[in-house]
Amino acid sequence: MAVLDFIINEIFGSAPIFLSLIAFLGLLLQRKSFPEVLSGTFKTALGVVILTKGVDIIIGAILPLLGAFGVFSGDGGEAIVSMGSAAFMNQYGSSIGIAMVSAFAINLLVARFTKWKAVFLTGHMLYWFPFIFVAAGVDAGLSGVTLVLVATLFTAAYMVITPNIIRPFVKEVTKDDSFTLGHPTVGLSLIAGYIGKWFGDKSKSTEDLKFSKNLSFLKEISITSSIVIVLVYGILMLVLTFSGQNALEVFGVASTAQVFRFLLTQGLAFGAGLTVLLLGVRMMIAEIVPAFTGFQEKLIPDAIPALDCPLLFPYAPNALIIGFVVSMISSTAAIVLLAVFGVFPYVIAPLTITCFFEIGTASIIGNATGGRRGAILGSAVAGVVMVLLVAFSIPFLQTTVADWIVIFGGNDFSLWAIIQGLFARLLA
Numbered sequence: 001m002a003v004l005d006f007i008i009n010e011i012f013g014s015a016p017i018f019l020s021l022i023a024f025l026g027l028l029l030q031r032k033s034f035p036e037v038l039s040g041t042f043k044t045a046l047g048v049v050i051l052t053k054g055v056d057i058i059i060g061a062i063l064p065l066l067g068a069f070g071v072f073s074g075d076g077g078e079a080i081v082s083m084g085s086a087a088f089m090n091q092y093g094s095s096i097g098i099a100m101v102s103a104f105a106i107n108l109l110v111a112r113f114t115k116w117k118a119v120f121l122t123g124h125m126l127y128w129f130p131f132i133f134v135a136a137g138v139d140a141g142l143s144g145v146t147l148v149l150v151a152t153l154f155t156a157a158y159m160v161i162t163p164n165i166i167r168p169f170v171k172e173v174t175k176d177d178s179f180t181l182g183h184p185t186v187g188l189s190l191i192a193g194y195i196g197k198w199f200g201d202k203s204k205s206t207e208d209l210k211f212s213k214n215l216s217f218l219k220e221i222s223i224t225s226s227i228v229i230v231l232v233y234g235i236l237m238l239v240l241t242f243s244g245q246n247a248l249e250v251f252g253v254a255s256t257a258q259v260f261r262f263l264l265t266q267g268l269a270f271g272a273g274l275t276v277l278l279l280g281v282r283m284m285i286a287e288i289v290p291a292f293t294g295f296q297e298k299l300i301p302d303a304i305p306a307l308d309c310p311l312l313f314p315y316a317p318n319a320l321i322i323g324f325v326v327s328m329i330s331s332t333a334a335i336v337l338l339a340v341f342g343v344f345p346y347v348i349a350p351l352t353i354t355c356f357f358e359i360g361t362a363s364i365i366g367n368a369t370g371g372r373r374g375a376i377l378g379s380a381v382a383g384v385v386m387v388l389l390v391a392f393s394i395p396f397l398q399t400t401v402a403d404w405i406v407i408f409g410g411n412d413f414s415l416w417a418i419i420q421g422l423f424a425r426l427l428a
Contacts, residue, residue, distance in 0.1 A: 158412070222272070323366075351409065
């Protein structure tokens with residue numbers, strides 16, 4: 001158990017260590033020189049750390065929007081009461097860890113001996129999927145060996161199936177086949193990708209938007225994203241105020257005099273986070289993809305790494321921002337309508353983190369298959385689907401980690417929790 005805990009927490013549980021280890025082994029398999037191995041290993045780790053810090057900054061900049069949007073979800077509804085994610089991890093950490101390591105081993109075997117060649121390498125997602133599958137199993141009444149076995153099989157299935165089915169759409173974006181996605185955006189991205197194919201026009205890309213000379217600064221994604229976040233916060237403050245709410249209290253602003261500073265700080269923080277994230281992405285791609293060639297040549301022929309969704313952000317930054325804004329609008333509208341008609345007994349707020357990362361990525365794929373129309377329609381539909389997914393998945397995690405899913409769900413976590421939860425109930 002001590003060895004297993006070390007592997008789970010210190011290797012799989014640390015994205016910089018896990019991915020730098022992959023790079024290290026890949027470079028060794030290619031018989032690179034010592035300086036090249038050392039440089040590639042450290043640059044991979046540094047790229048992951050930089051990317052992670054950028055993600056943290058972005059989340060910090062948009063998290064206050066969650067509380068603001070929650071005001072529009074209605075006053076009625078049941079409180080979501082569960083064990084809590086922290087308590088659940090403490091009690092079932094060993095089951096989660098065994099499922100994670102076992103599923104990754106199955107993923108490697110499948111990639112080695114079948115045509116499904118994606119190897120799931122998104123470190124933190126390696127943990128969160130068995131976390132969800134164990135939680136759904138516990139909620140259904142499973143325990144012991146049966147619980148671990150079901151969680152392992154579903155985690156392995158997710159690692160094998162989703163990166164491979166999204167692979168052609170990622171290729172549409174990148175114009176090569178160097179990596180695919182290992183991230184819970186896959187379901188929403190498939191929706192946007194097919195909507196783009198059916199209803200879009202890929203000749204009119206979001207990245208071809210024309211700006212006059214006076215507005216040429218908007219081509220810089222860090223500037224554009226900062227302005228968008230300032231406007232989103234500003235509009236929400238006005239809407240809250242006109243609806244009779246105390247906007248300052250909702251956002252934790254001490255006085256009216258500090259509103260301007262608050263808006264500017266949130267916008268600049270978001271732009272800075274995106275800039276840092278993209279720097280980490282470029283560094284990570286430059287090292288991990290060539291290093292992975294060692295696995296392709298020596299151990300798993302034709303293997304392809306399945307990596308985190310921010311690796312797609314540099315390919316269509318305009319689509320990323322469009323997807324974020326459009327999905328926040330469509331998801332908020334869906335929540336208001338569902339609350340008005342009392343469709344679900346739970347209070348649901350828009351998932352700002354899912355809107356940015358998962359649906360932002362879906363918008364990039366929608367743009368690749370259907371241009372601006374694909375990005376807009378795809379992210380609008382994905383925003384509504386996101387709300388429905390989180391609402392339907394709550395009952396399958398009600399006694400375990402429902403508190404976690406209402407913040408980070410509405411994506412593959414919710415979709416696969418429903419699927420596995422139904423299976424676990426039949427088994428139990």
